[in-house]
Amino acid sequence: MLEVLIFATLNGLVTGFLLFMLASGLTLIFSMMGVLNFAHASFYMLGAYFAYSLSLYFGFWTGLIFAPLIVGVLGALVERYGLRKVHQSGHVAELVFTFGLAFLIEEAVQFFWGRDTKNYQTPEILDFPLFTLLGQEFSAYRGFMMAISIGIFIALYYVLTKSRVGIIIQAAITHPQTVANLGHNVPLIFMGVFGVGTALAGVAGVIAGPVLTTFPGMAAVLGSIVFVIVVIGGLGSLAGAFIASLLIGLLQSYAIASDVGMPDLLDLLGLSFARDHPLNDLWTINLPQIAPVLPFLLLVLVLIFRPTGLLGKREE
């Protein structure tokens, strides 16, 4: 059982950090522009597909470096020539714009790359078990994923809190007019943040593509969960997004690893139901079965009991 616990923790952390890479960009963009970018997960998908195409010709590492750059530039262009124009019509228009963009990107991906799963593989150099513990292997690639994510988290944290750019960005979040009056180019900052945010999503796509499979549904599978994280963490809060990412990664991982369910609860209460009971499905449900739904349950609970999210301040 111990090895299950250890590996559940490791897997939870890998997923958590990966989710944070997406959520960090999303929450930054939200706190600056006040718009929830529905197309964010689509940029994650684009990252995976660009990296796949690049890896066919130049290998994995080129893809790792250039795919996020391409995605970031695309993101910046979307902000400059799309979102900025739509912005004048208000937040609802922006929301609808990103919503449409998500569909557009999905269709474009299917148009250019086809609908089937792409054979995007991990690089051979990382094709070995990092360590074997109690009969289970932890692949080097997962270790690499974790290292990249942590590296990006630290870099992001450092840039935002310690550097001059970070201070201007933070100021632009709360007081855009003042920052503009001080002579800073606020629209440029917005464009930069949007570009970097989407590039981060691109990085997540590049490193997740080989293990979570690269297919046109990958944005939809991850997209909803990223919104859950941003809302649970508190809209616009980077630290909140970090906590929520790890929380959800671990929550899902532990839930799948667990073996408890309603039967155990009923045993504990001394109750039992016949197999042909009309609610039999409910009495036999177990935790692994509902694991992927748990984040959404958490979302509902958080919205009811703490509408601002864990660390959010916006609504106060």
Add this chain to the structure above:
Amino acid sequence: MNHYNPFKTVSFSMRKSLMAACLGSILSFGGASQAQEPVRIAFMDPLSGTFASIGNSGLKILEFAADYLYNSRGGILGGRMIEIVSLDNKQSPNETQLQFRRAVSEGIQIIFQGNSSAVASTLSQTISRHNRRNPGQEVLQLNYAAVDPILTEENCSFWHFRFDAHANMKLNVLTDYIAQNPEIKKMYIIGQDYSFGQVVSDTSIALLKQKRPDIEIVGNEFHPIGQVKDFTPYVTKIVSSGADAVITGNFGADMVSLARSIIDSGLDIPIYTFYAAYDGITATLGEDGKDRIRLIHNEYANPVPTEERREFNRAFKAANPNNDVTQPRIVNALQMLVTAMEQSQSTDPYDLAIALEDMRFTTLSGEEVWMRADDHQIFQGLHVSVHTDEGIEFDGDNSGFGLFTEYNVPADETIVETSCQMTRPRR
């Protein structure tokens, strides 16, 4: 995020009717025949979303078979063309109802559908109700892949025909094959949490208990369909359970992700599947999956049984270099449908159903298949094949890898009892 996109299907059918119009004008220009009304057949499966690749690969096969076998050879019923109308149901029962209404309003009376037993059940019920209320405008359902036994058992319908072996038939053969392997002592079952996944789990457990009581079921897991991002946590459980084989009914992205996670974990055990091939899966598994992934299926794999089948596959590959003939049973279903049309000289679903009942038909693979009248279930040989690159004539995804058949069971040994009490409409 299951979204509804009204524009997509419209454009599909617009393209279709445009093509039909062009075809029609060419024909009348050439004076080859009077512009006869085409026989319209709907193909209703996911053409967008998570499972789009499977739907599209089926559509390509049906379109190609119609053109290659019939339209390019003067059509059917004395010169009528077959027109395939694709309707995107996004693998959702709701969307299926909407698309069914569309098919009816366009006067289409034959529907091909295969993906998801949940969708097939909805469609079967919808069609039964519709046919009862609208005599003279009946619709026929040709199910080429939804394998929940219930469709030809308790919920069987006169208007539903299944051209694939159902899950219990397949599992019967698969467990026979597994039972022959004395090295397997601990079995892990994992599947998508819906009707088919449940059937795979329940039936495998029951059959293994019968055939190999010494095999211990060390895991029986369900996960939501199309929702799991990462299967590693599940694989961790498989490893720690000490399983030495896995059975799964997963398909599409759920199948690839599961297989990849198992392979990545370094677990070297056989994986018994229903759908682990083609549409990107074969290429993704590649060298890592060699000799580990096995499939239970009907029709053929490698070696190719007949010259006719080989010719058909070559022609298909020439027309669709990036696709494979993933589901030859679609071709069988179309051929049997056309045979029924020619026999009855009619396209009326009732006449077709009567003609299809008890039909014995020799496929391109040279095998005689039988459509049982009692429950409208087809019977043909079943095979267990392995994912490999040795002895492969027709590979999957142009990867060099494909399926090589290891174990054959002839049609008459796959016949199972049915509990179907079919209500037959009176004419």
